[in-house]
Amino acid sequence: MTVGDLGFFLREALAGLKIHRVANFISIICIGLALLSLGLVAGTWANLQHVADTLRQDAEIVVYLDDDVSLQEAEQLSRRLLDHQGVSRTRVVCPDETLLRVESLIGSDIDILSVLEGHNPFAASIEVGVDAGVAAEVVSFSGNLAGVDYIRDNEEVLAPLLRLTSLIQWAGLVVILAVALVTTALVAHIVRLGMSARQQEMETLRLLGASEGFVCAPFVFEGALLGAAGALFAAFGVAAAGGRVYQLIRTGLPYLPLAAGTPLLGYLALLVLGVGLTAGTLGSLVALRSA
């Protein structure tokens, strides 16, 4: 078998796929749907992970102050907090900076600032960097200070989010395995059908002195093509559905830190293509092994 034979095997595989056109078409759709579900689960997982990572990087206590607390008073509170054991840093965020941050977060997608009519509704806040072990104690301490309105502890959000991310990660692995198994089984079945239809041809090739590699290679290509075709279908589905969902979330929940859209969709397309090709090839090998 030579490299020049690859084109021949590909043509043979395509010819083989034409034998049971309807069955092959349905298989491609089924493989595509299975891979599409994989792509969507992986996309969800990637986004939750991104949200969790963003929150984790932001792991700190934010002490929101009453509206009537001046910047000078805020600085005093900041120093008191810095004196507390386990506090590594504090920083006063003035109302103007908070407004700028919101502008930056929302970006140009939604023009909600126009409704504020020049009035800044935000109060000053203090960002407090703490050791994880004393976070609860610092929260309690902050809550007893005069002028403190509300304390946001990222851990409250982070803990359930991490649990959900971990769950989705496991679910994703299960889905990858299930999709790989379904694809492998489907391809194995289809390739076996093809082999059965071409049994006499395979036998004649052997009588002409063809190696097993030569006889079997078109079927391996056939399985890989089935997997790849299903994966392409899934990749388009992920791009279309994922893009639409991304746009909806960006519009409805603009402050949610989603993973960047286009690169993520590219990775997801690569993932479904990889799983599709691998499972397709594996399916062919299973069919050849059991023939």
Add this chain to the structure above:
Amino acid sequence: MIRVCELSKHYADGTAALRDVDLVIDQGEMVFLRGPSGAGKTTLFEMILGIEPPSSGAVEVAGQRVFPGVHPRWVREIRRRTGVIFQDFRLFEGRTVRENVELGLRVLGIAGQKMRTRTDHRLENVGLLDRAEAPVGSLSWGERQRVGVARALAREPDIILADEPTGNLDEEMSERVLDLLYEANQGGATVVVAIHAPHVLKSTRRRVVTLRDGRVADDSAARDGKGS
């Protein structure tokens, strides 16, 4: 080149296809195998090709034992060195005449221009060049047989096993095919032709081995080594 020693083949139903057949065919020799249907000609070919195992006895090709103790790689090597004209043609249905011949070459790693040149040459030899792009399903039995001949000869094999290569051909085409086999033999190939066309056997000066009821009933040596 081909050595068959006390070869027997008994089927489960008790019928015997071959009984203690001893046969030696030298390299470059051309031998006609004759005998009625069921005499064992095709079974003998199948054993030389490593398709059918014998019940007892041994087969050697080019000094290598095929049976018993057959090694798949060696069987494949024999098949690669052999051009077989099958009685039932064994063509690749759904493919064109050209593809059938080319596939026989591609198996040997021959591709590209060399493959096309050899294919055209052999198709011209058997009068099928103008039908090269026709699907074999549209051919008559005689034309199918000629595709089988072209496929076997295009491989330029060391050994040619031809099982009734003229069975479906008219007299003119039969002579043409036999001439091609003689030509291949003169080029050095060992040729074994299973045939029962009386006019061919009557006129040939080559060795004729007669099989009857699975035994070698007669083995007439060649009247000379060269002529047809």
